[in-house]
Amino acid sequence: MLGKIWAVFRKDFLIELRTKDSLNAMLFFGIVVLVIFNFALAPTRDSIREAVPGVLWVAFVFSGTLGLNRMFASEKDNSCLQGLLMVPMDRGIIYLGKTLAAAVFMFIAEAVIFVFSLVFFNLTVWSEIPWLILVFFIGTLGFTTVGTILSAIAVNTRMREVLLPLILFPVVLPILVNAVEATGIILNTADYSALKLPLTVMSTFTIVFGTLAYLLFDFVLED
């Protein structure tokens, strides 16, 4: 099973490396968001740390949504999804491979956007980086876990680009609220014991929704 998940991921990664369809758009959009906030906030060094968690997650989520929109749209071209569905294997494998690919693409975009945010907002965060990586990792996994199945639902509709954010954002609100809170704790208080609650909520959400999505994926893709 792991070999097949890896095969789906590797295929998506290889195509992305060649086309750069998703990553270019994700990076461009994320950096534009940072530029806009950089002008809007005109920050002093102290106050900016309070705004950065929200700004970062807005940039992450908007760029991640662009990536998710492409996840299944590329499979619809040339009816590739049909070819995948005909393979005699558990169709949940497609979901897991796609979620892994979406998470990796989003994580790459986040890393670049984060580096740009350090420059734009003049932040120094060396000691906080391991904690930030942990929050970004769990937040991204939660976001893509839900986003991948909703992207599969949206791809069969005429207005998929519009529909995905409309159905995605309300569902991932618990992840986003807790990710912003956890990022804020790391950047502003350094009280790492306070991270327990938001990280637990994000992890539980990811596991519950991931399991549901894996089990329901088969039904989502059929007419």
Next chain:
Amino acid sequence: MPGLIEVNGLAKYFGRLSALRDLRITVPQGQFIALFGRNGAGKTTFLRILAGLSRPSAGIVKIHSSEPGSQRARRVIGYLSHNSALYLDLTALENLRFYARLLDLSFGNSALEERIARVGLAGRAREPVRNYSRGMQQRLAIARAFLHDPSLLLMDEPFTGLDQEGTEFLKGYLNEARTQGKTCLMAIHDPVIGYALADRLVVIEKGVVALDLARQSISLDEFQGRYRTLTEER
């Protein structure tokens, strides 16, 4: 003896539109069936249901006594439509390697290249599929769809867009499949090609089987006449 495919009272609705209604057919092992019908008659919907890509609204469909869409049924099915289901940014070899991994086939590069050569694409295996012509893509799609050597071939207008050479190639491929005892259901518009390849001629009109004949029982001209009358009548 039960058929390889058993369909009873099959219906499919898309909202208020009925694509299939009370369709009944039994297909024994090794039979080649050409499915005729106008656009929108229900041929593609029928094949998609058999392939497990679409759920029936009513009725019973069994393939080897299994539900269509079950892993057991998918193991024996090779599904080919006029869309190739190939990734254009991957090479032919990468496409087949990807599907071979998902199918648990331990084919090395040389075995896959041999498959690619068998469909007439020798020397083009490491080229992106995007560079292929429509006919070349369809040849590779055949190699992809039948990589796991399925015993039941479901083909939805496989000759669409093929040039003369591609058409001859596909005919040869299907004749070879027949000698291997494979079963085939093929939706097709061209009565001449369909008649030449099939053992049984089935016309679907408005979601039901309107005509079901053994090829030996009717000449091509007679069949074309009855087919024309049938589609014009309705």
